[in-house]
Amino acid sequence: MKVASIALICLSSFAQDKVKPEENGAGKHQGVEAGFDPPHQTETRTIYIANRFPQSGLYTPQKFIDNRIISSKYTVWNFVPKTLFEQFRRVANFYFLIIFLVQLMIDTPTSPITSGLPLFFVITVTAIKQGYEDWLRHNSDNEVNGAPVYVVRSGGLVKTRSKNIRVGDIVRVAKDEIFPADLVLLSSDRLDGSCHVTTASLDGETNLKTHVAVPETAVLQTVASLDTLEAMIECHQPEADLYRFTGQMMITQQLEEILRPLGPESLLLRGARLKNTKEIFGVAVYTGMETKMALNYKSKSQKRSAVEKSMNTFLIIYLIILIAEAIISTILKYSWQAEEKWDEPWYNQKTEHQRNSSKILRFISDFLAFLVLYNFIIPISLYVTVEMQKFLGSFFIGWDLDLYHEESDQKAQVNTSDLNEELGQVEYVFTDKTGTLTENEMQFRECSINGIKYQESNGRLVSEGPTPDSSEGPFYRNSLSHLNNLSHLTTSSSFGTSLENEIELIKKHDLFFKAVSLCHTVQISNVQTDGIGDGPWQSSLAPSQLEYYASSPDEKALVEAAARIGIVFIGNSEDTMEVKTLGKLERYKLLHVLEFDSDRRRMSVIVQAPSGEKFLFAKGAESSVLPKCIGGEIETTRIHVDEFALKGLRTLCIAYRQLTSKEYEDIDRRLFEARTALQQREEKLADVFQFIEKDLVLLGATAVEDRLQDKVPETIEALRMAGIKVWVLTGDKHETAVSVSLSCGHFHRTMNILELTNQKSDSECAEQLRQLARRIEEDHVIQHGLVVDGTSLSLALREHEKLFMDVCRNCSAVLCCRMAPLQKAKVIRLIKISPEKPITLAVGDGANDVSMIQEAHVGIGIMGKEGRQAARNSDYAIARFKFLSKLLFVHGHFYYIRIATLVQYFFYKNVCFITPQFLYQFYCLFSQQTLYDSVYLTLYNICFTSLPILVYSLLEQHIDPHILQNKPTLYRDISKNRQLSIKTFLYWTILGFSHAFIFFFGSCFLMGKDISLLGNGQMFGNWTFGTLVFTVMVITVTVKMALETHFWTWINHFVTWGSIIFYFVFSFFYGGILWPFLGSQNMYFLLSSGSAWFAIILMVVTCLFLDIVKKVFDRQLHPTNTEKAQMYSNTVALSDEFIALQPLSRARNQLSKLRWKKIRVQSAQHMNLLKASTEGRTLIKTNSSVKCLDSMCCFSEGEATCASVGRMLERNNLHVTKDFAFLIFHVYFLTVI
Template identity: 55%
Template sequence: IVCWRRELGTEAYIPQRFPDNRIVSSKYTFWNFVPKNLFEQFRRIANFYFLIIFLVQLIIDTPTSPVTSGLPLLFVITVTAIKQGYEDWLRHKADNAMNQCPVHFIQHGKLVRKQSRKLRVGDIVMVKEDETFPCDLIFLSSSRGDGTCFVTTASLDGESSHKTYYAVQDTKAFHNEQEIDALHATIECEQPQPDLYKLHRIKEMTDYNNLVNCAFIKLLYRAIVSKISCLISGVAIYTGMETKMALNYQAKSQKRSAVEKSMNVFLIVYLCILISKALINTVLKYVWQSEPFRDEPWYNQKTEPERKRNLFLRAFTDFLAFMVLFNYIIPVSMYVTVEMQKFLGSYFLTWDEEMFDEDTGEGPLVNTSDLNEELGQIEYVFTDKTGTLTENNMEFVECCIEGHVYVPHVICNGQILHDCTEVLGSSCHSVHAPFILHKELFFRALCLCHTVQVKDDDSVDGLKKNQLSRRSCIYISSSPDEVALVEGIQRYVCNQEGLRTLCVAYKKLTAEEYSNAQKLLQNAKLALQDREKKLAEVYEKIERDFILLGATAVEDRLQEKAADTIEALQKAGIKVWVLTGDKMETAAATCYACKLFRRNTQILELTTKKIEEQSLHDVQDGSSANYRELFLEICRNCSAVLCCRMAPLQKAQIVKLIKLSKEHPITLAIGDGANDVSMILEAHVGIGIIGKEGRQAARNSDYAIPKFKHLKKMLLVHGHFYYVRISELVQYFFYKNVCFIFPQFLYQFFCGFSQQTLYDTAYLTLYNISFTSLPILLYGLMEQHVSADTLKREPSLYRDVAKNALLRWRAFIYWTFLGVFDAVVFFFGAYFLFDNTVVTSNGQMFGNWTFGTLVFTVLVFTVTLKLALDTHYWTWINHFMIWGSLVFYIIFSLLWGGIIWPFLNYQRMYYVFMQMLSSGPAWLGIILLITVSLLPDVLKKVLCRQLWPTATERIQVKIFFIVKGSPSVVCVTGCIPATSEWYGERRC
């Protein structure tokens, strides 16, 4: 890399090998969007299946038009492409905003402003306070005399504390553009690496053939923010996608919810049913045609060619034709409806005003909508402590010097003593001369041994700098504990449970000892191999035989409503585990404070003895996790678990251990720092806290919330609603498609298995797209079977939907048999009502298409009214969608059968719908068949509510009667009026 002032004809070392400074997180480009998106969509089994069906319809002679499969497939592909294109456009927009942000370069001795994407390796960059470093830089110099700068790496590793960086020793004295531009240097460095914490090795850096001493340095990485008033100069060494930030970016693994897994299993079942139907009809067709007089009729033009064709080929072709005829049992539009429901439903979470935090100005974020319903299935919550359960706001509260404890105030002899109060044993007295020396050394250590810096502003609220009091100073440090100590010394000279403690000690060194220690440290820092190991050995040698002066205590307060949230989660049947890196005493005290542990319960250590009691709690340290089976055996029998002294990797291992246990529970991990990212990514659902440790956890999570207290409503209300809505949507789709296709199957027994379709092509095409899709989509977005206040007030209702209760095999079989029953009623009801009956004014009987239209009309009205019966939360939008879809069907049928369409080769539906409506028996049959179809479902709701009510139904009815003021009345209806706040229905 050639940098600084370049001589004529001198360019960067092999510049074509270095990328520009553009960051690309988008997935598609304008040119590859269509082929790449189509390839990804057809990798989905369902889409590929319908593509094969569509191609079969094009290749062979099938009973239905290719439009019936092609148009729905096109609709699904188009909607999904629009959704994914929009999401990728947002990524492009974010990339452009980052790549076009202004950056200051040094060019020909002047400061030039350019876009970030134009930065190249070897350019000199100037960065001011609160600006973000545009690429990975070698720190050359700063406006501070000591050649240091303070930065925050929150956007990179999640740590919001300030870190000190040191400039290259031989260049730190250059403070202006002219001095830097007057230099020329060549840098030979390592290949880009993703490790954030490894010191970077510069193999060679020469200035006019002089070797510059910078063998191991800490680079200023892209996305780091400069702090404290100073101007920083650096040379670009890694740009664009070779920066640490880009190399550490990795796409999150695709997570699948329990609902999606159940849906895929159900699809396999229906695919087996589809193949069975096609196989049965193929066999029965040839059994039927085994008699000569039952062969294909003479007027069928394809009869003769078919007879000459190979029997196996004929049977295979017929099998494919039956597959096409019955393929509508697989709901093609269900996938796009589910995706739209998840995408649109996620906005209800982000729009929730109760989850907006005014202190931080932040609201909830949804990074993926694919796991909305998983929020209603959580069985284990793994939470960090610092910054998640606590405020991560350190406050100095106590200190101990020579065994004397100092607190800001304490009750002594019935009086409150303020300021510097000493507590020694049970007495209160002053400290005299023998302790003065240790006191002085104690506070000298606190004042000097830290990284705190004072940031001075020019003015505060209009006051000049010299008018500010010492309390107006802003302290920054690499550790929040240090800031608390320095601030606390201003107020106190001062052991509660749960406090963060720090020991203070000293050791006297002679001049010779100090010189030797300095040489050892310098040699270790310049070591080319095993640098960290050698530094540790030097520190171990120096830091011996210290004299203890005392200890400090810093308090990290519990977050607001953290205890209420944990208590509500436990009532909902969710087990809460705390995974923290803190020591056991501090972490256990926090667990008591937030009511995770109770004072009257026993704390257990790891043992091989099986624990039977469910009211016990458990505390583990990091090494205990190695005993996996024993660990699981104990922890599964405890209502709460605390794991302390945990490294980030161990947190993820704990989550994975529970996730992969034999029960396969649904897990959730929540944290606020970079050390929580591993467990957030490992859990089924990861939630980041938008806190003081940066946004690393929030960016890598599936969802982000401002405070831990918002987890209560997120799970108990939004998660509950999401799961109920999507479960009903999936079951309803399977139900209405069984109702749709089973009459087609029955009709083959009455048409000699000739593959004649029962419905018109237009009805086949629009059934799932227009007639029945919008009402269920709106239901999936807005349905509330109970009120949000009830769900928050009664956390136990969460148990009613836990463990995928609404998508178990029992519920699946019920919906399937309900669809079969309704289909049998549609078909045979219409068949027996109008068998050999003259129904028209001119003496003609209903024909094939009139019969099919009658069945289809009953079908559309029944499945729509079934959804209306299941709806509890009625708004004008619900009324418009449900009744509007029925009106749309009637208007479409009148237009479709009332006009001779010139683009059609046939007019078989002309005047069919009007002829059917002109018949009195047809009206009677429609009303009667709809009533008979809905009756079993209504009876089932009434009986289940009266005989086997769920906890949800019991609470609903109880509150309903309290509100109505008539507790003596017994509710026997299957649906409480929607005008009341309390409504609900039995969920099986």
């Protein structure tokens, strides 16, 4: 329950209490006419409604910002310098800038264009992307800031733009309009000054919230009456918390000053929408970028994936290689130039200036020149390619139909694309229970009243066993009839109790359900209230007449249960709550609401009954209510609560206290003082709540059921099979949490359950941990599960972290109950910083899960019924827990393989690119002569080799998606960053160096100095030699990418073979073959030689042959689980994830067409089978218990059929190929559809 969702507020209790200046200890103030300077502190702001300031000279108005929303980062004037500054903060961009400047300052072997153009390309692409995104933000801002609004000025309504609203302006908002600023409600079209608001756009909560104006302004419903209002508001400075607002309003009426407290129930937030109310008037207190909506724009803390960390490590290693090559080259140059014939040959005499120049400066200059020559070993386009891959790849999650929840019409959302590959590295999953593992759809099941347990059955309470005064049971109680006629109270045997005891028992039941019907924040949407509650309800009638709205599903379930029993909450008007019992309408005056908070874990209301008696009704967790009770069946109820929890039911305890007039006056005074305090209001309220909620009489307890979500046990088991440890972190009590853990498969029945609960001291906790460690060591064969409560966890984390972690690491499953939100985050942080540094994932659905979601490496928000705060603060949002399996096992697996290959391939192809350049220096006496043409140097990473790897990193599916999802063990093959390990890194690096050696020395051998390769007897020159090496390199690295590709689409074919074709076409054009004005005809000379053709083919085959042989031997002798699955995987891979979700009907049609297209009829036998199937002659559906044959099935919906058809053919001694069996299944499946 959240403060903002309180339907009826405590301010109504102050409606009759006018505070005169001389009676209020807060201080004396004078009227506006006389002028006054109110108390002003730096933590607060003073706002004069309608900007009616005191007389000139007596008050200096505070300055506030205007109402413009600015979400853009740049302006026309600062875009260029700001975007350049941001981009050059990146190490890679700054490095290439330095290289470019070095080329400009000294004589280097390559043109500055070779570094400047790629750098310019990367900077320009990023700037265009950022500029376009900011342009969209500007358009959005202009649309919001230019929206028409109505403001009360000069005694009338003035139409203006939203950006022109000032703090203090009175704004009129009509039904279904969005509030243009943070407004304090002054009045509405209702007499009580209330209005209904939905904050779905802010926190995702769809339930209506009620806000109420203070009584003095609620009657001002016209512009003319508002124009006479003299009042000021003092409130705290802006803060981002949506649910916190502290202030007070000083109203001057007939020289009398009235002080009213203001809280969250008085504030209408910008971005919220007015519902079910014709119009309201409110005064702007926060505007523009100081509104709570704007303050919540702040970005989440940056999370870095394991792949990004590996990539930075590899960059450092290659930077070291680069510097080493430059140093070696510089040293060898001066070593060889020690001889005069090499240092100063006759044809290249030095100038006098060169002879007299400093050797140190020459050494530095040569070092920088070599650095420039080899700088391409650092891939300049790596970062921009990775960014594009992550950004474009993130769309596939939202497009995945399997992650779409049709009932709620919600698809998966990606809030950050930086962690896509991290989904494939998860080792720990931390999950909330309520709303995450369960449906969060509460159904009232049982209750305990005055020490007797009851179950609900069709609006009747059925006792479990005899009552205290009866000899035997069961005992039935009709809905309401027991309140008027004891003869309607039926049992299986006669009562032997006195009438007085029976009446007392009935009163307890009545008071229990009255408490349930009054102590809540439920709102009501009623179609018809006449006749409701006139008799016992039938369950089928309730939904058609009343519809309850609540921020907490527990409250809604309890109020609905009370209505079925017969005590019907009808609604509220002004400061009263209406309850109907047997046709009799009872009005309870709502005096105060003591709002729920996570520290107290309870809420209370103070009401005045029609008889004039005042009651405090409280409900909350058993641990927070029972210690406050001094009467009632406390111990019996405690036992019943434990029994309910063992069944997996959620429990709340109900208690009350009858207040005397003197007690209420004291409570009312204390609450007023606390609520009107501007400083430390929350702390003062907490103290007052503790003072009020004491000496309670226990009425009983409720038990509601929260069903498990679909496929939760299967998902948890799949996570366990994938090597992922699952921890459940919940605020529920111990028994409930353990019961749900057992039912969802988190704990197995055969698992040894260890407990660390109810620890009172550090020494006791340490001793218990040591005992648990010994038990685990003694019984290391069996699996262990650990249960920890919040109190014991605090003790364990205080001084015994290492011992606690040792116990947890040896447990297959851990359950933490009675957890506070910050404790959840602390547990995750403890795992994150452990020596193994595992990758963690947190999943939750409520606001109390936000801290752990933000703490984990990957945060998953469930779009449930507790609002959207978890989804808004998460990295990814899904509708159901079961979607987690595909998100990790399919998308996570694909993303990791794609980007890991991308990173390794980028470094590989750049090693291939630069190593021949380094080797060439041995043949040119380290004169810094470049091997390649400057144009080739510039375009290698930008044009010739960039697209194949980009498309691969977006579309690659190295194994069929359904196999990944159905075989969670394949997830282990990529865990712990295996694809970017040192071993894999060394393989790709050595492969790059070996290929580069073949490129260079192969060309040298085939084009020796004594060999004539042209028909006219001429030999290749330096540039033609470089063109040969470059041509072999482009073809080899491109075909290498083709060998790594398993999932071929027309896009892959287009960019792979198109890149090679583009290289030749460009070379023809650049070499003067297609364009005669360009004189360099290196490609013409190269392709004129048959020996060159032979050399190209031979070197490409030689390079790739060894790689192919290694792959074949590895797959045959030491195959991984993934490679084994690939052998049995279907040749047909379905691309369901590439089909856009909207509109859904169209996507389904596309999906069906795609499935048909992918069925390839490869023989006449296949065609005959297809024809026969359309005639309905070969379709047989067998027992669904048959398991799937992975080698033939690619639809999870058809697993049983695939296997059964295969076995049917085996019984008939038919030889079935994989394709044939695959076709049989698809024919059957598609015909059934």
